[in-house]
Amino acid sequence: METTTVFLVLVLLTFISFFAGRKRSHAVTSGLGGVRSLHSLPKHYGYMAALWALLPALLILVLWLVLENSILARIVMNELPGGVRELPVNEQGLYFNQIVSYARGAIDAAQLDAAQIAAADHYRDLSSSSRTIKALLVFLVAILGAALALRRIRPALRARNHVEGIFKWILFACSFLAVLTTLGIVLSVLFEAIRFFHAIPLMDFLFGLEWSPQMAIRADQVAASGSFGFVPLLVGTLLISTVAMVIAVPVGLMSAIYLSEYATRRFRAITKPVLEILAGVPTVVYGFFAALTVAPFIRDLGATLGLHVASESALAAGLVMGIMIIPFVMSLSDDIINAVPDTLREASLGMGATMNETIRKVLLPAALPGIVGGILLAVSRAIGETMIVVMAAGLSARLTINPLEAVTTITVQIVTLLVGDQEFDNPKTLAAFALGLVLFFVTLLLNVIALYVVRKYREQYE
Amino acid sequence: MMERVQQTDTAGIGDVKRPLDIREHVERADYQTIGEPFSGDAKMTARNVNVYYDEKQAITNVSLDIGRNEVIAMIGPSGCGKSTFLRTLNRMNDIIPACRVEGEFALDGEDIYGADQDTVLLRARVGMVFQKPNPFPKSIYENVAYGPRIHGLAHNKAELDEIVEDSLRRASLFNEVKDQLDKPGTGLSGGQQQRLCIARAIAVSPEVILMDEPCSALDPIATARIEELIDELRENYTIAIVTHSMQQAARVSQRTAYFHMGKLIEVGETKQIFTMPKHELTENYITGRFG
Numbered sequence: 001m002e003t004t005t006v007f008l009v010l011v012l013l014t015f016i017s018f019f020a021g022r023k024r025s026h027a028v029t030s031g032l033g034g035v036r037s038l039h040s041l042p043k044h045y046g047y048m049a050a051l052w053a054l055l056p057a058l059l060i061l062v063l064w065l066v067l068e069n070s071i072l073a074r075i076v077m078n079e080l081p082g083g084v085r086e087l088p089v090n091e092q093g094l095y096f097n098q099i100v101s102y103a104r105g106a107i108d109a110a111q112l113d114a115a116q117i118a119a120a121d122h123y124r125d126l127s128s129s130s131r132t133i134k135a136l137l138v139f140l141v142a143i144l145g146a147a148l149a150l151r152r153i154r155p156a157l158r159a160r161n162h163v164e165g166i167f168k169w170i171l172f173a174c175s176f177l178a179v180l181t182t183l184g185i186v187l188s189v190l191f192e193a194i195r196f197f198h199a200i201p202l203m204d205f206l207f208g209l210e211w212s213p214q215m216a217i218r219a220d221q222v223a224a225s226g227s228f229g230f231v232p233l234l235v236g237t238l239l240i241s242t243v244a245m246v247i248a249v250p251v252g253l254m255s256a257i258y259l260s261e262y263a264t265r266r267f268r269a270i271t272k273p274v275l276e277i278l279a280g281v282p283t284v285v286y287g288f289f290a291a292l293t294v295a296p297f298i299r300d301l302g303a304t305l306g307l308h309v310a311s312e313s314a315l316a317a318g319l320v321m322g323i324m325i326i327p328f329v330m331s332l333s334d335d336i337i338n339a340v341p342d343t344l345r346e347a348s349l350g351m352g353a354t355m356n357e358t359i360r361k362v363l364l365p366a367a368l369p370g371i372v373g374g375i376l377l378a379v380s381r382a383i384g385e386t387m388i389v390v391m392a393a394g395l396s397a398r399l400t401i402n403p404l405e406a407v408t409t410i411t412v413q414i415v416t417l418l419v420g421d422q423e424f425d426n427p428k429t430l431a432a433f434a435l436g437l438v439l440f441f442v443t444l445l446l447n448v449i450a451l452y453v454v455r456k457y458r459e460q461y462e
Numbered sequence: 463m464m465e466r467v468q469q470t471d472t473a474g475i476g477d478v479k480r481p482l483d484i485r486e487h488v489e490r491a492d493y494q495t496i497g498e499p500f501s502g503d504a505k506m507t508a509r510n511v512n513v514y515y516d517e518k519q520a521i522t523n524v525s526l527d528i529g530r531n532e533v534i535a536m537i538g539p540s541g542c543g544k545s546t547f548l549r550t551l552n553r554m555n556d557i558i559p560a561c562r563v564e565g566e567f568a569l570d571g572e573d574i575y576g577a578d579q580d581t582v583l584l585r586a587r588v589g590m591v592f593q594k595p596n597p598f599p600k601s602i603y604e605n606v607a608y609g610p611r612i613h614g615l616a617h618n619k620a621e622l623d624e625i626v627e628d629s630l631r632r633a634s635l636f637n638e639v640k641d642q643l644d645k646p647g648t649g650l651s652g653g654q655q656q657r658l659c660i661a662r663a664i665a666v667s668p669e670v671i672l673m674d675e676p677c678s679a680l681d682p683i684a685t686a687r688i689e690e691l692i693d694e695l696r697e698n699y700t701i702a703i704v705t706h707s708m709q710q711a712a713r714v715s716q717r718t719a720y721f722h723m724g725k726l727i728e729v730g731e732t733k734q735i736f737t738m739p740k741h742e743l744t745e746n747y748i749t750g751r752f753g
Contacts, residue, residue, distance in 0.1 A: 343596035352586030
């Protein structure tokens with residue numbers, strides 16, 4: 001039976017259990033004065049039976065799906081001739097994949113040896129019985145669960161509290177899943193990065209001043225010296241982010257102040273959605289806006305002023321990135337300024353302060369922690385932004401803090417390293433993971449600083 | 463912003479719990495304030511005041527004087543317009559877009575709503591203390607120094623220190639906080655916070671102090687301190703206080719004005735209002751028949 005069918009039948013069983021549970025709750029009270037004598041409502045007994053039928057069976061189904069392949073692989077591999085088991089891990093995998101492909105009819109027997117064909121037949125048998133056992137087991141557990149729940153139903157059973165408890169665990173499982181995913185991402189990046197650091201020393205990576213990720217494919221290749229110094233990328237990233245923040249923070253913050261304190265309700269109702277459209281523009285659109293409109297404009301402007309501006313300048317990328325972040329900063333600041341209690345505004349205005357004084361001396365200090373937090377979030381966003389810089393910032397890893405020159409960023413290099421043909425045992429490719437890891441730590445650090453600042457400078461208000 | 467402010471101010475218009483016939487009685491088109499709304503030595507005057515929130519009329523044809531160095535109490539059931547009236551006196555209603563004020567107001571004979579009136583200066587002369595203690599999330603010192611700073615009342619640090627200390631003393635808070643002037647004002651107890659707000663208000667040397675239910679968030683002991691304080695402040699300031707507590711009105715004020723559904727029903731000597739009210743509504747309210 002296919003997994004989809006198993007799942008649909010399981011859902012059906014769940015529904016049946018619900019109605020059975022509800023019916024049973026009526027039945028157990030027939031002699032006792034009806035539904036009034038139940039602790040909970042009939043539907044709660046139904047929910048309870050349904051959850052008991054669904055959850056254990058679902059768990060088994062998921063576990064089966066996760067573990068099925070590796071267990072089957074182990075069984076089949078153990079039966080193969082000893083020579084195969086002594087192959088390197090990669091080749092074992094390849095060998096086994098051929099077996100699976102043949103068993104599924106994707107390739108024909110000509111490419112395989114006799115042992116593989118025998119193993120493939122065995123694999124086919126095993127996986128078909130696995131399917132049958134899976135279906136039977138899931139249904140059995142579902143029916144058993146429902147039966148157990150139904151047996152427990154009696155008027156004094158606190159089904160409502162019971163269901164409440166189960167839901168708490170379901171919610172917990174969901175939040176746990178998010179944490180696990182994060183952990184999984186970090187670990188997968190970490191392991192690849194560790195492989196990279198076997199080839200390139202950590203110190204060379206973190207403090208190297210030159211980035212040119214070229215590795216020799218042949219021994220006699222010219223210009224085959226790869227250097228993986230991370231500093232130019234970091235400086236480039238920070239340079240572009242700084243330009244972006246210089247644009248985004250004042251404009252975003254001030255428009256937030258205008259919208260929350262001065263604007264009429266009508267103006268606000270029109271302007272805020274329009275500004276939020278800015279946040280909805282895909283970054284790739286910003287990217288070609290930067291590359292095709294802003295960068296040439298800045299170059300020409302520079303030329304008329306007698307400055308030399310690269311046609312892919314950090315300034316252009318940062319400028320457009322700043323525009324992209326404006327609605328982000330604005331929206332966050334606006335929420336935070338609005339959250340400052342009106343009593344503080346009244347207190348200040350009531351003492352004869354002007355609106356401007358009230359904003360500068362009361363509202364902004366009170367909103368500061370939130371605003372700083374919002375700005376640091378925006379910085380994280382700027383550092384992680386990829387598309388604009390890929391299109392507008394160029395690839396030359398130059399160590400400079402002159403925004404008129406072309407620089408490159410961490411994210412751009414990750415993209416470049418992973419686009420096209422790569423081999424995963426080459427430091428050139430693995431460098432992308434190391435960069436990803438460092439990027440992760442940089443944004444993590446920023447978030448930690450943000451939290452610290454927020455906690456330290458919070459002006460408590462009630 | 464508008465909705466939030468409005469909530470606190472107009473909520474409950476017509477919330478009067480008791481008999482409908484009384485309501486009808488007041489809603490007759492013309493009414494006459496009973497008692498003596500005018501004062502021989504008026505600090506502030508208000509004539510024929512109407513206030514609207516959008517289409518809704520919150521105050522109807524109220525005329526009232528606030529005498530020099532007197533404490534006038536404004537009482538009445540929730541939503542009767544007493545807070546709204548108080549706020550018109552230093553134009554705090556200006557910040558509510560939907561609010562429209564009609565009538566003539568004067569402070570020492572000077573038109574409050576005149577075209578050349580500077581609301582900033584007006585509010586410095588007519589200070590306000592709010593229902594909920596609302597110290598700034600700054601240190602105690604900074605809270606009190608805020609007003610003098612923005613109005614440039616002190617020319618150097620020593621003068622500012624003096625103003626702060628003097629204001630805290632007048633608000634009878636100085637001895638309690640003199641060792642912790644750099645601690646946040648929000649860390650004080652509710653009663654201390656409210657006295658801090660009073661100190662903050664008097665730091666700019668206002669002539670009139672408007673108090674909008676200053677004790678409603680406080681316990682009886684803190685309330686007693688504030689009431690004593692109001693009595694002391696009367697020597698130097700003119701005070702208008704809105705209160706829900708009739709005992710408080712009786713204890714601190716010389717004159718009392720009774721508002722009902724946006725109308726000024728009766729005004730007179732506090733003693734007379736509480737012992738011999740002339741209007742049926744006033745009597746019903748002070749005897750606790752509604753409110």
